[in-house]
Amino acid sequence: MAPTPLGIYIHVPFCSRRCGYCAFNTYTLTEQSGAAHASAAPIEQYLDGVLAEIALADNSLSEDRPALRSIFFGGGTPTLLSASQLGRILSAVVDRFEVERDLEVTVEANPDELAPGQLEQLRHAGVTRVSFGMQSIQPRILQLLDRTHSPERSLQAVSEARLAGFDHISLDLIYGTPGETEQDFLLTLEAALSTQIDHLSAYALSIEPSTKLAARVRSGALQTPSSDEAADRYLAAEAALQGAGFNWYEISNWAANGQAQCQHNLLYWRNHNWWGIGPGAHSHIDGHRWWNLDDPNLWAQTLSRGASPVSGSERLTTEQRHLEDLMLGIRLAEGLPADVAPRDHRTERLLNDGLASYDGDRLVLTLNGRLLADQVISVLASD
Numbered sequence: 001m002a003p004t005p006l007g008i009y010i011h012v013p014f015c016s017r018r019c020g021y022c023a024f025n026t027y028t029l030t031e032q033s034g035a036a037h038a039s040a041a042p043i044e045q046y047l048d049g050v051l052a053e054i055a056l057a058d059n060s061l062s063e064d065r066p067a068l069r070s071i072f073f074g075g076g077t078p079t080l081l082s083a084s085q086l087g088r089i090l091s092a093v094v095d096r097f098e099v100e101r102d103l104e105v106t107v108e109a110n111p112d113e114l115a116p117g118q119l120e121q122l123r124h125a126g127v128t129r130v131s132f133g134m135q136s137i138q139p140r141i142l143q144l145l146d147r148t149h150s151p152e153r154s155l156q157a158v159s160e161a162r163l164a165g166f167d168h169i170s171l172d173l174i175y176g177t178p179g180e181t182e183q184d185f186l187l188t189l190e191a192a193l194s195t196q197i198d199h200l201s202a203y204a205l206s207i208e209p210s211t212k213l214a215a216r217v218r219s220g221a222l223q224t225p226s227s228d229e230a231a232d233r234y235l236a237a238e239a240a241l242q243g244a245g246f247n248w249y250e251i252s253n254w255a256a257n258g259q260a261q262c263q264h265n266l267l268y269w270r271n272h273n274w275w276g277i278g279p280g281a282h283s284h285i286d287g288h289r290w291w292n293l294d295d296p297n298l299w300a301q302t303l304s305r306g307a308s309p310v311s312g313s314e315r316l317t318t319e320q321r322h323l324e325d326l327m328l329g330i331r332l333a334e335g336l337p338a339d340v341a342p343r344d345h346r347t348e349r350l351l352n353d354g355l356a357s358y359d360g361d362r363l364v365l366t367l368n369g370r371l372l373a374d375q376v377i378s379v380l381a382s383d
């Protein structure tokens, strides 16, 4: 049997400021410096921690592990690290791990926080894919989300990435921000598709309870869109993307061709293996899950003592793994194989309701099913 594919995720927990809707494990450098002014010390400490955790992963994973399929720098804002700092991390991974010939290396970036020449340097260091957080083309939506970049800046960043030699460029969009109209989102899609991207992600805004935005919604100052409006936005995205030659390969992700699909995220959706490095990063190896200490100082200090930075773990039962295979796999256009979703009264019900269909022996969501994926999962998980 072929070994389960393996990837590495590297969490960079720094942002220049916190966006009002964001609940990720990220900190400003000022917060981390513990001083009135940001300093480089937290980044140096972080780099030492990352190098120590790469060594830990190398020593912990069996020697017959497969070559790495992907490395993904996520955040936070990975490009707050210089290209040479990101390159140092990348070299440390590649020195210790065998990698597949067409290793995918993704870096997430904020469009307005790139140093001159940084994209060229990243490409030169071995990064193959860049993903920009565009979110919207409307200034008032960007402002409401506390995004610091101008609408045009995202579009320019894509051109610069092309010039820097990137073949794979993605834009992330958010729909369903309070106050967003259908026209706002159509203009956003049009602007995104006017660039030379080969991948686009579009996620409905999720209002996380701990955020500033959630407090404004709770106070009644902002209204969230209805589920019908959110569904209309999704259908608009599907129509625009299909019209531009993009196909969905996961509910919220579209690619111009097979090579443009994000191999790293496919590892997650296929429930394959990945080691997460960095504060708060999660890992999954063969049904064993664990997650790191959230606090960057504590995480780095623990590693510097030669101790494990893990703060919790669980071993999934066979039933839990099956449920995860089902919940993650049904999101993919490749659908679920017969051993995960055998034909029975549940799949029959989904076919009758027009929520799924068969592609060969694989169960695949219909467009309606994509809108009602949670409902599909509860049917598949029922007795």
Ligand code: SF4
Pocket (backbone or CB within 6 Å): 014, 015, 017, 018, 019, 022, 023, 024, 026, 075, 076, 077, 110, 133
């Ligand atoms: S830039 Fe991204 S990670 Fe950082 S605060 Fe904003 S949404 Fe969160």
